[in-house]
Amino acid sequence: MAQNDMSASTNEQPLSVGGMALDMRKDRIGVVMDLTPTRVHLRPGGGGLEWEADPGHVRPASGAEVLRARVALIDAARGLTLEGAREHG
Numbered sequence: 701m702a703q704n705d706m707s708a709s710t711n712e713q714p715l716s717v718g719g720m721a722l723d724m725r726k727d728r729i730g731v732v733m734d735l736t737p738t739r740v741h742l743r744p745g746g747g748g749l750e751w752e753a754d755p756g757h758v759r760p761a762s763g764a765e766v767l768r769a770r771v772a773l774i775d776a777a778r779g780l781t782l783e784g785a786r787e788h789g
Contacts, residue, residue, distance in 0.1 A: 713760045715740060720761040720769070723753040729761050729769040746773045 715721055721732050723742060730742030733750055740758045743750045761769070 715755070715758060715760055720745070720766045721758050722761045722765055723751070723758050725753065725757045726751070729765055745769055746776070 715732055715735060717732050717735060719732050720729055721740065721742060722729050723740075728742070728744075728751075730744050730751070732740060733743050734741040735755070738755070740753045740755050741750050742753060742758070
């Protein structure tokens with residue numbers, strides 16, 4: 701496993717294995733599975749296939765981003781979409 705002191709954000713918050721991070725190129729949030737000097741391995745919060753990202757384009761996810769991702773997972777599990785919520789709300 702790699703060190704937990706790698707940083708990709710401008711405010712120098714470190715990425716850490718098990719933490720939530722934003723892949724800014726893909727605009728996706730995932731759980732950090734592994735860190736290397738050249739790659740960050742991420743997995744969707746609800747499970748699924750890992751993807752690799754350049755450490756320079758990954759930063760720790762903010763609290764609001766993590767919350768938004770968790771709500772999206774719950775909505776997806778319930779079969780809701782933004783359009784469906786509008787129809788039923």
